[in-house]
Amino acid sequence: MTYLTCREFVELVTDYLDGALPPADRERFDEHLDMCKGCREHLDQMQTTLRALRAAGDEPARGEVEGLDRLLDTFRDWKRSRP
Numbered sequence: 001m002t003y004l005t006c007r008e009f010v011e012l013v014t015d016y017l018d019g020a021l022p023p024a025d026r027e028r029f030d031e032h033l034d035m036c037k038g039c040r041e042h043l044d045q046m047q048t049t050l051r052a053l054r055a056a057g058d059e060p061a062r063g064e065v066e067g068l069d070r071l072l073d074t075f076r077d078w079k080r081s082r083p
């Protein structure tokens with residue numbers, strides 16, 4: 001079993017939040033969460049934002065996508081800024 005990199009993690013986040021991740025990928029995703037504090041915090045942040053968007057939105061589907069895109073951009077920038 002190979003470990004997920006942070007980059008792969010980011011790519012799977014949206015599927016994970018949609019519940020669309022296949023069981024095998026989900027297992028590796030959870031494993032990465034266990035050992036990577038940074039990704040854990042960012043997943044937390046995304047879930048909080050998603051909940052807020054759902055609670056606020058009269059167009060939840062569209063708002064979610066835009067909100068998630070913004071978050072994922074932030075996440076990628078954060079990853080790039082690391083050594």
Ligand SMILES: [Zn+2]
Nearest residue numbers: 006009036039
């Ligand atoms: Zn990570």
